[in-house]
Amino acid sequence: MHPLCPCWSCCCLLLVFSLGVLGTPVAPKAAPEQVHLSYPGEPGAMTVTWTTWVPTPSEVQFGLQLAGPLPLRAQGTFSPFVDGGVLRRKLYIHRVTLRGLLPGVQYVYRCGSSQGWSRRFRFRALKNGPHWSPRLAVFGDLGADNPKAFPRLRRDTQKGMYDAVLHVGDFAYNMDQDNARVGDKFMRLIEPVAASLPYMTCPGNHEERYNFSNYKARFSMPGNNEGLWYSWDLGPAHIISFSTEVYFFLNYGRHLVERQFHWLENDLQKANKNRAARPWIITMGHRPMYCSNADLDDCTWHESKVRKGLRGKFYGLEDLFYKYGVDLQLWAHEHSYERLWPIYNYQVFNGSREMPYTNPRGPVHIITGSAGCEERLTPFSLFPRPWSAVRVKEYGYTRLHILNGTHLHIQQVSDDQDGKIVDDVWVVRPLVGRMMYL
Secondary structure, three states, X not given: OOOOOHHHHHHHHXXXXXXXXXXXOOOOOOOOEEEEEEOOOOOOOEEEEEEEOOOOOOEEEEEOOOOOOOOEEEEOEEEEEEOOOOXXXXXXXXXXXXXXXXXXXXXXXXXXXXXXXXXOEEEEOOOOXXXXXXXXXXXXXXXXXXXXXXXXXXXXXXXXXOOEEEEOOOEEOOOOHHHHHHHHHHHHHHHHHXXXXXXXXXXXXXXXXXXHHHHHHHOOOOOOOOOOOEEEEEOOEEEEEOOOHHHOOHHHOOHHHHHHHHHHHHHXXXXXXXXXXXXXXXXXXXXXXXXXXXXXXXXXXXXXXXHHEEOOOEEOHHHHHHHOOOOEEEEXXXXXXXXXXXXXXXXXXXXXXXXXOEOOOOOEEEEEOOOEOOOOOOOEOOOOOOOEEXXXXXXXXXXXXXXXXXXXXXXXXXXXXXXXXXXXXXXXXXXXXXXXXX
């Protein structure tokens, strides 16, 4: 019997070794990923949320120095999340709230445990009180594929242009797809922005699967309604986030429509009593009341569900928001940008012919759903409606600068035109007599 050739022996060993490596299941990762921030509604606080694939302790180490030790510590908890797909994939979602933060101060942090740490991130604690000028990036309908405007938004964030992000529904397309792997991909995509700014959300129709379970599990919003509806104060504004989806997915409970409506009315009553401190009331919800797009979405129908309620008469939001003097209503869903004239019940209520947005007699609606996703952009109807002021069918996002208690600045950034500002408007409302339209 001839001895084996040394080369053949090496090849056999390599083959056995390769099969062994390939056949060995990869150990679940304890290192954090998908790191993102949110504001818990508590001055001097910030919540850090992240994902691991095995249960680990939840800790954030933070401090003021970019290099060197991070002397401050905060502990939190984790919750297992089992996706509803056939693989029943399990993630561990960690939440830690940092408290006692100095307003306006930049912090450096990392999250995880001795089993694995994230890289270091930076954020600036929100300032307290009403006397400062928050700057926000606002958009909806951002996908894991074709996120056209996101690289520009990331660069803006790195330049320190924003204090917070408002994502007005529809994430990833869809977070539940491929047994929630698309959700993982999306959360990794937004990390460079969301780990540096409070990333505030509301649910859209693309989050519906398994009773919005991916949305509820992955994000950490204020309040105790699983992020479906909540409110928070930011500078001179009171911001209300709510779910338009309760009107459409009644299989998850018609009672949610009524619960949310009564919560909204109660919150709006409180906000109006606090107008002296927080003059602006701003809402964000996914599906708009009005739009002039060339499709069959709810906002193209005269009696839209969000506007007029169930069966056209129960729990409609237009009358409620008008009654309590909501100043600005932010929407998405349509993959385009549209600004309306101040409007109520299809009537234009401009402040004046020369200055329509100075002391408007109705709320201003902004639809900003063109951040980019696999469904591309939505075309407009051939002729604009009389209540439509500006329509832009280009990828982009909105900048909202709440300058003070009387002046609010809205700009639309076009990614298609290399960051050009394609809409620019000031909303001005004097403090005197600032309550309700009725």
